[in-house]
Amino acid sequence: MGAGRAAAEHRQWDEQHPWPPQWLRYVPPALVVVTMVLDQVTPSRYFFGSLLSASVVLALFTYPPLGVLAVGAAGCVLLVVTEWLEDYIGPMTIVALTVLATVTVLSASLCVVRRRAESRFRRVQAVAEAVQLALLRxxxxxxxxxxxxxxxxxxxxxxxxxxxxxxxxxxxxxxxxxxxxxxxxxxxxxxxxxxxxxxxxxxxxxxxxxxxxxxxxxxxxxxxxxxPPSEPMGDGRPAYTPGEAAGPxxxxxxxxxxxxxxxxxxxxxxxxxxxxxxxxxxxxxxxxxxxxxxxxxxxxxxxxxxxxxxxxxxxxxxxxxxxxxxxxxxxxxxxxxxxxxxxxxxxxxxxxxxxxxxxxxxxxxxxxxxxxxxxxxxxxxxxxxxxxxxxx
The missing domain is CATH 3.60.40.10 (PPM-type phosphatase domain)
Incomplete structure (x- = not known):
């Protein structure tokens, strides 16, 4: 009980309310499908391929780096196939593919950084919890x-x-x-x-x-x-030396x-x-x-x-x-x-x-x-x- 009970409730809350939520995992592939459907059912003058970049960005928050690359690659392939079926691969398609490939590479890199930060945060959180529970047993x-x-x-x-x-x-x-x-x-x-x-x-x-x-x-x-305060001054000297007033x-x-x-x-x-x-x-x-x-x-x-x-x-x-x-x-x-x-x-x-x-x-x-x-x-x-x- 006491702080130990609070720690258990913290862990239970995290398990019951994970972030990001599980349903977000289904949004990137769903967005890819929706983009392709819109591109097929609308006249050729309407172009929705740029929405594929949004699916890659969302994948960054829920997928591992390989998953982000897979979403981006799937978007590129489907975009080329869709435009080829319509017999129109023009400048807009080239631009969309370039943007999508660039966003995919950048998102995969950011995903690596995110996962490392999450791993470090979990370690720091575990240490902080152990220290706090050692203090208030x-x-x-x-x-x-x-x-x-x-x-x-x-x-x-x-x-x-x-x-x-x-x-x-x-x-x-x-x-x-x-x-x-x-x-x-x-x-x-x-x-x-x-x-x-x-x-x-x-x-x-x-x-x-x-x-x-x-x-x-x-x-x-x-x-x-x-x-006295222990932080050093800018020149490396201690902020307080014996004989000086410690201040308020x-x-x-x-x-x-x-x-x-x-x-x-x-x-x-x-x-x-x-x-x-x-x-x-x-x-x-x-x-x-x-x-x-x-x-x-x-x-x-x-x-x-x-x-x-x-x-x-x-x-x-x-x-x-x-x-x-x-x-x-x-x-x-x-x-x-x-x-x-x-x-x-x-x-x-x-x-x-x-x-x-x-x-x-x-x-x-x-x-x-x-x-x-x-x-x-x-x-x-x-x-x-x-x-x-x-x-x-």
Whole structure:
């Protein structure tokens, strides 16, 4: 689930909606036939042989180079045969054959370039997908005593990840989680996403408290913010040298919530760094989890007091939901924000049986898509539930 689910849906969409569409393969030969028929049924003063060049150009998008040459050769042969049957091979025929042969050779050459570019694009796409999935790893259905499910949608349709982030990691201190939202969105925010996730995954294994984990991420973001540009100048010298002012630096911060589930997952410690409030679904009722709201990660120098960690108990069957503001800021046609808690409440009240994390995040994903015709921000939502004591 998570980014892995988005990748699978990307591949499924590409398989169901190939480009160019399959029907385009039949257009070049059909156009050749139509051209010949028109040339036969119309008076000799009308000449349609020039349309054969269009069939070759269309073949460029769907056929291999040999196929393009075959379409062009077939057009040349049929043009000569047609004009010979009419006993008229004049200057227009010679011109049409010259143009058709030239277009055929050029189209076949462009087809070679197109296929090489497509092959390179597929390789780059595969590498990009592997890198993105290594950054935001697919969520398992269960980690120890904790069931979980989630979905992820990037604002950029061509990307698997954007400015939202998540990571779930078993540690000696319990199962630790971060769900966050980087300033900015889309693929341009992924550098900060990489910094936060890598810092979290390391710090979560080493530091006994969530506050220390957050501090480690704060330091990493501070280093990112203070890093000088690395592009060289036109004369080969670096754009920045020690002792020079680095110039104005963009703000780098991340709203995030850090979670630490106990060994039996019946309690969770929550450190809120400026993120959306958590929700719990308990006995069919959706409610907001109270937490100590603090400044985002990357702004620790502005804190007047250390952020406080709050503990929330979880009963059997409870579901804890973490999400980004892309969910609650999705708007309908009237400009109304998506009311997540109210929609969850209605859904849980109308559900016949118990609600599972998978069913819950599937409902949120589909309901947000129904609510908002277009999604202008990255979205992430993850649901957590303690597994029954029997391990079922």
């Amino acid at each position: 697919p969520l398992p259905d269960r980690i120890g005593p904790l069931r979980l499910a989630g979905f992820y949608r990037a604002a950029d349709d061509e990307a698997l990840i954007g400015g939202d982030l998540y990571s779930v990691r078993p540690t000696p201190f319990g199962i630790r989680v971060i769900v966050g939202d980087v300033k900015g969105k889309g693929i341009s925010a992924t550098q900060t996403v990489a910094t936060v996730i890598s810092s979290f995954q390391e710090a979560a294994l080493l530091h006994p408290s969530l506050s220390q984990v957050a501090e480690r991420i704060d330091v990493a973001l501070q280093l990112d913010r203070d890093s 630096v963009d703000e780098v911060f991340v709203t995030a919530v850090l979670l630490e589930f106990t060994a039996d997952a019946r309690a969770v410690r929550v450190l809120d760094r400026g993120h959306q409030p958590l929700l719990t679904v308990r006995h069919g009722t959706a409610s907001v989890v109270e937490s100590d709201h603090s400044l985002p990660l990357g702004m620790s120098d502005l804190l007047t007091a250390p952020p406080r960690t709050v503990t929330q108990t979880l009963d059997p069957g409870d579901i804890l939901i973490a999400y980004s503001d892309g969910v609650t800021e999705a708007r309908d046609s009237a400009g109304t924000f998506y009311p997540l808690r109210e929609r969850l409440q209605d859904h849980c009240s109308s559900s016949a049986g118990p609600v599972s994390p998978t069913r819950l995040v599937t409902f949120i994903e589909e309901d947000v898509a129904r609510w908002a015709s277009t999604l202008g921000d990255d979205l992430v939502a993850i649901a957590f539930q303690p597994a029954p004591s029997g391990g079922e």
